[in-house]
Amino acid sequence: MSGSGQTHDDHRQWAETSHCRVSAARHLGGFAVLELIAPRIARRAAPGQFVMVTVPGEGYLLRRPISLFSAEADCIALLVEARGRGSERLTRLEVGDVVDVAGPLGSAFPTQGVTNALLVGGGIGCAPLQYLADELAAAGAHVTAALGFRDFRAARAVGAFTIERLSVATEDGSVGRAGTVLHLLAALDVAPGTTVYACGPTPMIAAVQRWTFHEGLRGYVSLEAHMACGTGSCHGCVVDTARGKLRVCSEGPVFRLDEVTP
Amino acid sequence: MSDRRPPAPETDLSVRLGPVELAHPLVDASGTLDVLEYARRYDGDYLADFPYAAYVPKTVTADPRTGNPPPRVTETPSGVINAIGLENPGVHAWIAQLGEWAALRAPVLVSVGGNSPEQYAAVISALEAHLAAAPPGTVPDVRGYELNVSCPNVVGGLQIGADPTATAEVVGACRAATARFLLTKLTPNVRDVTEAGAAALGAGADGLSLVNTFKAMVLDRDTLRPFLGNRTGGLCGPAIKPIALRMVAEVARAFPDTPLVGMGGVMTGLDALEFIACGATAVAVGAANFTSFEAPQRILAELRDEVAARGFGTVGEARGIALRA
Numbered sequence: 001m002s003g004s005g006q007t008h009d010d011h012r013q014w015a016e017t018s019h020c021r022v023s024a025a026r027h028l029g030g031f032a033v034l035e036l037i038a039p040r041i042a043r044r045a046a047p048g049q050f051v052m053v054t055v056p057g058e059g060y061l062l063r064r065p066i067s068l069f070s071a072e073a074d075c076i077a078l079l080v081e082a083r084g085r086g087s088e089r090l091t092r093l094e095v096g097d098v099v100d101v102a103g104p105l106g107s108a109f110p111t112q113g114v115t116n117a118l119l120v121g122g123g124i125g126c127a128p129l130q131y132l133a134d135e136l137a138a139a140g141a142h143v144t145a146a147l148g149f150r151d152f153r154a155a156r157a158v159g160a161f162t163i164e165r166l167s168v169a170t171e172d173g174s175v176g177r178a179g180t181v182l183h184l185l186a187a188l189d190v191a192p193g194t195t196v197y198a199c200g201p202t203p204m205i206a207a208v209q210r211w212t213f214h215e216g217l218r219g220y221v222s223l224e225a226h227m228a229c230g231t232g233s234c235h236g237c238v239v240d241t242a243r244g245k246l247r248v249c250s251e252g253p254v255f256r257l258d259e260v261t262p
Numbered sequence: 263m264s265d266r267r268p269p270a271p272e273t274d275l276s277v278r279l280g281p282v283e284l285a286h287p288l289v290d291a292s293g294t295l296d297v298l299e300y301a302r303r304y305d306g307d308y309l310a311d312f313p314y315a316a317y318v319p320k321t322v323t324a325d326p327r328t329g330n331p332p333p334r335v336t337e338t339p340s341g342v343i344n345a346i347g348l349e350n351p352g353v354h355a356w357i358a359q360l361g362e363w364a365a366l367r368a369p370v371l372v373s374v375g376g377n378s379p380e381q382y383a384a385v386i387s388a389l390e391a392h393l394a395a396a397p398p399g400t401v402p403d404v405r406g407y408e409l410n411v412s413c414p415n416v417v418g419g420l421q422i423g424a425d426p427t428a429t430a431e432v433v434g435a436c437r438a439a440t441a442r443f444l445l446t447k448l449t450p451n452v453r454d455v456t457e458a459g460a461a462a463l464g465a466g467a468d469g470l471s472l473v474n475t476f477k478a479m480v481l482d483r484d485t486l487r488p489f490l491g492n493r494t495g496g497l498c499g500p501a502i503k504p505i506a507l508r509m510v511a512e513v514a515r516a517f518p519d520t521p522l523v524g525m526g527g528v529m530t531g532l533d534a535l536e537f538i539a540c541g542a543t544a545v546a547v548g549a550a551n552f553t554s555f556e557a558p559q560r561i562l563a564e565l566r567d568e569v570a571a572r573g574f575g576t577v578g579e580a581r582g583i584a585l586r587a
Binding site: 060063 | 293294295296299300302303304305320328329331332333334335336337339340341342344346349499500549551552553554555556
């Protein structure tokens with residue numbers, strides 16, 4: 001994408017709509033892992049990219065931007081959290097339902113040349129990290145993940161992850177270590193030159209950004225924003241960055257960790 | 263990519279918007295579709311396959327604008343509220359990019375914004391100078407302008423459109439800067455929408471487009487504070503369609519032979535036909551562009567079916583039906 005030379009140059013975006021059948025649905029508390037048959041999306045996708053999903057039924061207008069949880073062969077998977085009316089409806093999708101999906105969209109996590117990767121996620125922000133871990137591991141990188149959740153209910157999402165070196169924290173101490181991902185990071189032995197990948201709520205991004213600078217590391221962050229078009233037209237999803245206001249849907253969602261101002 | 267059956271080819275959907283021949287009545291509403299962004303996200307040649315009969319780009323102003331602080335957009339019941347704030351690179355950077363979409367197959371109506379008559383005219387003068395000097399094939403087919411005097415999200419925008427005298431001053435300055443087709447886009451945030459319409463036409467506008475968004479507010483449900491960074495925004499989508507239809511009908515009745523672009527919550531072909539029945543010559547599609555890439559093709563196929571199902575030979579036969587006594 002123009003102006004974002006540090007992120008994937010070779011990822012492809014696609015605005016056309018695919019009608020995708022739900023081939024598997026796993027419900028984890030307020031989350032759902034939805035597997036969709038979407039060969040054209042799966043073949044183009046890269047970790048960090050997202051799709052725009054039409055909420056089935058009357059009374060929903062805008063599509064919901066949802067990052068790719070995985071993409072393999074002819075299928076993509078989405079990890080969806082019931083947060084508002086629309087996303088709650090998506091978590092109730094069942095096997096056999098058909099949903100309209102556009103994508104892949106947005107920038108991808110750069111992975112080339114990465115040998116040590118530290119993935120840091122908070123809440124639903126953990127979603128793009130599984131796909132990233134899969135690709136990094138396939139390329140031979142050493143991948144460690146630290147995921148943080150608010151409470152026991154939110155930590156149900158951990159069940160969707162299959163990252164080998166995975167540590168979990170909950171703020172209420174019900175699952176994993178009591179505290180935040182920052183407590184997990186402090187306990188890790190991080191190799192020099194490790195690339196940090198972060199996605200989560202704004203306070204977490206700010207904290208991870210400070211920690212990364214302090215450790216002398218570099219990294220990337222995936223941001224989320226309210227979107228209307230998801231395809232670069234409306235300028236509704238801008239965030240402030242060191243490069244000025246940039247669109248999360250076009251220049252992002254993946255940015256360099258040192259250029260965002262959470 | 264429409265799921266519908268192929269439209270009946272014998273139904274004539276072509277219309278004349280003033281001097282501009284349109285293959286069908288549908289155009290995009292300014293700020294809801296960017297041809298270059300879609301071209302980057304499409305396997306085919308989007309500039310050749312462009313589905314609308316004319317292209318209205320996002321509003322361009324004399325100087326660059328960074329727009330409003332985020333968040334800028336969210337969904338409301340049957341609607342969308344936005345406060346983008348006319349973010350754009352300014353007319354000179356905008357002109358420098360024209361070559362990238364020069365091959366667009368549709369005529370272009372350039373949306374112009376500003377805070378003063380001089381700023382509006384400066385945009386038009388800069389573009390006219392460029393068009394006059396540009397070698398063939400290096401610029402898109404610019405046929406006219408839409409003066410956006412009705413953005414509710416910038417200082418100056420709405421105030422111009424709500425004030426007939428200020429509207430006339432902007433239109434007059436732009437009329438002096440171009441001989442091309444000149445639309446003025448009216449705000450619905452007024453007591454009588456025909457007053458600014460009369461001022462625009464009296465100052466030399468060739469036609470009117472309406473409505474822009476309704477000034478509105480949405481709260482963060484946790485904090486009960488305004489959700490949008492700009493506090494207020496403009497409401498569009500199906501929620502505003504009945505009000506927009508009423509206003510288009512009022513304007514069509516007041517200025518019967520004037521080219522009109524009607525808009526406000528058009529999601530289906532029937533919605534578009536309703537605006538034509540209220541007197542619109544052409545119909546702009548806005549929020550529906552956010553719902554899918556294929557929305558314009560679907561709405562066009564539905565419009566063709568609606569026109570044919572009613573036994574009209576041309577779409578023009580439906581124009582103004584709702585205005586009859």
